[in-house]
Amino acid sequence: MGIDIKVFLIVFLVITCLCLFIGLPLLLFFIKKRNDHVAFVKVNSIALKNLVELNRRYKFYEVSKNYDLSHTYDNDVFYGTVSPEDYLIYNLQFNRYNVSKEILGVSNNVIKLTEYKKEVKAISSFGKYESEVGKLNIEYLLKIERKLFNSKILKPTTVFAINVSLAYAKMSGEVCSKKSGVFTGGRINQLIDMLNNQDRGFYCDRGIWDAICRVERAKVSNKMRFSIYQRDGYRCRMCGRRFKMENLEIDHIKPIAKGGKTTYDNLQTLCRRCNKLKGDSY
Numbered sequence: 001m002g003i004d005i006k007v008f009l010i011v012f013l014v015i016t017c018l019c020l021f022i023g024l025p026l027l028l029f030f031i032k033k034r035n036d037h038v039a040f041v042k043v044n045s046i047a048l049k050n051l052v053e054l055n056r057r058y059k060f061y062e063v064s065k066n067y068d069l070s071h072t073y074d075n076d077v078f079y080g081t082v083s084p085e086d087y088l089i090y091n092l093q094f095n096r097y098n099v100s101k102e103i104l105g106v107s108n109n110v111i112k113l114t115e116y117k118k119e120v121k122a123i124s125s126f127g128k129y130e131s132e133v134g135k136l137n138i139e140y141l142l143k144i145e146r147k148l149f150n151s152k153i154l155k156p157t158t159v160f161a162i163n164v165s166l167a168y169a170k171m172s173g174e175v176c177s178k179k180s181g182v183f184t185g186g187r188i189n190q191l192i193d194m195l196n197n198q199d200r201g202f203y204c205d206r207g208i209w210d211a212i213c214r215v216e217r218a219k220v221s222n223k224m225r226f227s228i229y230q231r232d233g234y235r236c237r238m239c240g241r242r243f244k245m246e247n248l249e250i251d252h253i254k255p256i257a258k259g260g261k262t263t264y265d266n267l268q269t270l271c272r273r274c275n276k277l278k279g280d281s282y
């Protein structure tokens with residue numbers, strides 16, 4: 001047993017020494033060799049210089065920010081009435097000019113990219129260097145040059161997309177359902193055209209207007225509903241009578257159909273009967 005441990009220790013020491021005195025210098029030698037070759041290629045490669053010059057000429061468009069949308073409803077009925085496309089339309093009301101600009105920039109990228117790829121392919125000066133290769137290994141230089149070259153080829157954005165994800169979560173926070181949609185430039189442009197088609201401030205497309213109204217109406221969260229009831233003392237603001245909560249409804253003072261918004265100031269408590277009587281009058 002004692003001998004076994006001694007043998008083991010000796011073998012262990014020998015291996016450690018071999019690693020230290022042969023392995024380490026060998027490793028350092030390879031690292032230095034690689035660094036020397038990389039440095040030479042970076043300074044002297046004509047192909048790389050041509051590519052850098054090409055990249056400078058092609059100014060591709062960069063999308064300025066992420067337009068993805070997400071929202072969590074605490075009311076399953078409203079969650080059910082709003083589709084991801086409705087939610088997108090609603091938001092495009094406010095940012096469609098920026099979104100249009102991004103889509104145009106990205107489609108220009110697609111056109112320019114074809115030309116760019118042709119020009120990249122035409123660069124054929126691999127292995128031609130501005131100074132003497134000297135002791136360096138030409139095969140190794142070429143390998144490094146190809147790798148660096150490929151890493152410097154530009155990859156511009158060619159698809160513009162907006163992801164919309166909607167969820168329904170109970171007031172406790174437990175997520176019960178999710179739905180989502182991905183919309184790319186073509187469809188978004190169609191929606192923007194429909195939004196831009198207005199007559200004296202009104203959207204001409206009925207579908208667009210309905211989508212906006214559905215999202216606006218669904219903005220009444222349960223949290224908001226309860227705090228309005230509380231604010232109004234559980235009384236109908238038309239007949240003044242007090243009701244149990246299940247007989248109360250939230251009313252938009254200026255109706256959504258007439259451009260009213262879901263804000264605390266524009267909401268009031270009504271009983272079912274009065275709400276029916278009021279309808280869309282304003």
Ligand SMILES: [Zn+2]
Binds near residue numbers: 239270272275
């Ligand atoms: Zn009433």
